[in-house]
Amino acid sequence: MNLQAERTYKITAKDKEVFNRDGYWISPKLIDDDQIEWLRHAHERIWSGDYDGDGVPMNGLRLSDNPNALRKLDNGWWINDEIRKVVTDPFIGELAADLLESDEIRLWHDQVIYKPGIGTNKSKDGNVGWHQDYGYWQCSDSSDMITVWIALQDTDLTNGAMMTILGSHKWGLLKGSDSFFNPNMEELKEKHAGGREWVEEPCILKAGQASFHHGLTFHGSGPNQTFDPRLSVVAHVMKGGTRYRAGIQRHDNIRLLGPRPVDGQAFDNDYFPVLFKR
Ligand SMILES: O=C(O)CCC(=O)C(=O)O
Numbered sequence: 205m206n207l208q209a210e211r212t213y214k215i216t217a218k219d220k221e222v223f224n225r226d227g228y229w230i231s232p233k234l235i236d237d238d239q240i241e242w243l244r245h246a247h248e249r250i251w252s253g254d255y256d257g258d259g260v261p262m263n264g265l266r267l268s269d270n271p272n273a274l275r276k277l278d279n280g281w282w283i284n285d286e287i288r289k290v291v292t293d294p295f296i297g298e299l300a301a302d303l304l305e306s307d308e309i310r311l312w313h314d315q316v317i318y319k320p321g322i323g324t325n326k327s328k329d330g331n332v333g334w335h336q337d338y339g340y341w342q343c344s345d346s347s348d349m350i351t352v353w354i355a356l357q358d359t360d361l362t363n364g365a366m367m368t369i370l371g372s373h374k375w376g377l378l379k380g381s382d383s384f385f386n387p388n389m390e391e392l393k394e395k396h397a398g399g400r401e402w403v404e405e406p407c408i409l410k411a412g413q414a415s416f417h418h419g420l421t422f423h424g425s426g427p428n429q430t431f432d433p434r435l436s437v438v439a440h441v442m443k444g445g446t447r448y449r450a451g452i453q454r455h456d457n458i459r460l461l462g463p464r465p466v467d468g469q470a471f472d473n474d475y476f477p478v479l480f481k482r
Contacts, residue, residue, distance in 0.1 A: 207410055209236040211295055215302035223303045226405070227373035227421035231299060233412040234354065235290060240411050244356050246286040247435050250316055251275060255283040262456055272322050272329040278456070280316035280437070287316060290354065291439040296414070297479025300350045300441045303416060307482040308444025310471065312341070312349060313457060319364045319434040322427055330364065331387035331426055334396055336372075337440065338419040339381035342453040344471065347377065349419035349442045355409035356435040364428035366415065370403040373420040381422070389424060396422060441479060446471050 210232035223229040235243075249255075253265060259282040267275060281288035290296070297309040319330045338347040359365045383392050393402060407415040417423055428434045448458065450467035458465050460475040 207233040207412065209233045209412060213299070215299055220303060220305075223416065223418070226368070226370050228368045228405075228407070228415055228417035228423075229303060230407060230409065231414045231416060233410060234293075234296060234414055235412045237412070239286075239290065240356055242286045243290060243437055244435055246280075246284045247316065247318060247356070250277060250280060250284055250287075251318065256285045257283065259283050270329055272320055272325065272327040274320075274330045274332065275318035277316045279313050281311070281314050284316075287314060287437055290437055292477050292479055294480050296352055296439060297441065300352065300416065301480050301482065304348055304350060304443055306348075306443040308478060309441050309480045310444055310446070310476045310478050312344070312440040312442045312446075312471070312476065314440065315438040317436045317438060319425070319428045321363065321430045321432045321434070323429060323431050325427075328387035328427065330428055331389060332366070332424045333383045333386035334369070334389060334392040334422050334424040335383045336377060336381040336420050336422055338377055339383070340453075341419060341455060342377070343449055343455045343458055344442065345447045345449045345468075346443060347419045349440060349446075351417050351419070352414050352439040352441065353407065353417070354414040354437045354439070355411055356437065357411050357432070359407070359409045359434060359436075361406050361426070363430045363432070363434045364425050365409070366407045366423055366425045367404045368407060368415070368417055369422035370405050372400075372422040373418040375400060375420070375422075377420060389426060392424070439479075442471065442476075444472070444478070444481070
């Protein structure tokens with residue numbers, strides 16, 4: 205069934221209640237089927253090194269020789285026009301603004317993610333370990349950030365859907381929660397749950413739908429047990445006025461503030477485009 209994109213959707217009081225209670229919210233279909241096809245094509249172009257414009261990825265494009273490994277590129281918008289269009293989409297910005305009750309939303313960075321289909325292979329190499337995004341983003345002075353994970357095919361647990369831990373954004377920032385690259389989900393559950401109630405909620409999405417999760421919500425994903433890759437585009441967004449917090453943690457975005465970043469400097473230049481302003 206092809207759903208129509210609901211480009212005029214407005215966040216309701218109920219949506220906000222769900223986001224604040226659970227730490228995530230599932231959107232209606234945000235992008236239409238043509239855009240989905242273009243974004244799937246964008247994946248192919250990116251992984252083959254075919255770039256738009258004269259920019260280059262900040263850390264190059266490094267592809268593993270391991271066919272089971274997750275592929276991930278940050279700031280795909282620098283080198284691909286279709287990715288740029290979707291991760292700076294004002295409509296996505298407005299939804300995030302309403303969930304965070306903010307007047308302005310900027311892009312923190314994006315991710316283009318390819319999880320290979322490994323069928324019955326037992327490899328964990330494509331897993332994304334349970335983690336909190338803010339575990340990586342402590343150089344920002346607010347954890348009130350949102351990850352918008354956009355599915356480019358119908359996505360459920362068979363093809364490695366992302367899962368969130370219900371209400372875990374209320375736990376605060378946990379030590380060592382920057383554990384994206386540890387594929388051992390059981391070990392990480394043991395480490396992070398610490399006696400708290402650990403409820404895994406799969407984000408089941410139709411192509412073009414997105415999950416919006418808070419910067420402190422634990423999430424991760426298991427193997428893609430189909431034979432087709434799971435493709436997604438992710439926009440990490442922040443409230444306007446988010447500032448640099450010096451001396452806590454390194455992050456590539458600090459470099460984008462210029463040669464001498466200073467504590468309290470706003471992430472407000474061209475590397476952090478405005479999606480939405482009220
Ligand atoms: O793609 C996944 O399974 C997880 C992605 C993720 O951790 C994120 O976008 O924050």
